[in-house]
Amino acid sequence: MNPSEILFHHQVKKTTPRVAIIQALQQRCTPLSEGDLKDLLGDLYDRTTFYRSMQTLTDAGIIHRIVADNVLVKYVLNDCEHGHHHQPDHVHFYCQQCKDLICMEELKVQAYQLPDGFKEQTCDVIIRGLCSNCNK
Amino acid sequence: MNPSEILFHHQVKKTTPRVAIIQALQQRCTPLSEGDLKDLLGDLYDRTTFYRSMQTLTDAGIIHRIVADNVLVKYVLNDCEHGHHHQPDHVHFYCQQCKDLICMEELKVQAYQLPDGFKEQTCDVIIRGLCSNCNK
DNA sequence: CATACATTTGCAACAATGTATCAGTTGAGC
């Protein structure tokens, strides 16, 4: 699906910044930060607009937000091909040296049984350490 | 163990801010943020000193840092009674409404087998949602 | 106890990641 279709499918208005952001995330196929996206897209939009767009896209279930560390937040496209809201079910690895965030697709997150009354909205598993490149 | 003993035991110099921070964490027995600690301790030290102290105490294995969200970081004392460095092995629940961070001691984190070459330093599992108080 | 020297602290400035307000612009439906 192209950006316009994704937005229409999730009943979100089509605007220039939103299309550009989705397009960039599709092309890179890896979690990107605000800085990464700015490097790719330049001054296409204001920072305020960026954050509001990300909020809108997250609420709509189009993207997912990963807090790699308190000073590094990255965004990834959800799997929109199958038409349902797809929450990541795998572990994320964050290299403290090269600051890369890697999806460990093969490491699935177990389902946790919360006590009565608690409602889960998202569940993130972040392993921090050194990636194979930096651990030499 | 009292704060001075903990610092000596980990070969970290005893200073006023460090003792005060450990004391506050011991008394509260729950994860505290910079703001929480400032409310407790007032202007006992500068913000820069706080962050440097937390870095030192984390490196020494005396405390552990929990990234509840990119805008909320909390700190907890490790279990120093048994003389070894104790990494939390349980899930943390973060209530998006009341901003409370709860240790789910009964939910243990599984060990993940990383690919060759990767080195794990910390592993955090954060479930975000609504706590039993706010989910009504 | 006094001195020496490395460690730690306080202050000021700066950086990244957001949020709030409000006027002005744009998009979608008719």
Add this chain to the structure above:
DNA sequence: GCTCAACTGATACATTGTTGCAAATGTATG
């Protein structure tokens, strides 16, 4: 093409840090 709600840009501000440097403090030694 019009209309009006929704979105955007600009400015200001909040939180969570980090960096550099001079001054203060802690620990080891005489």
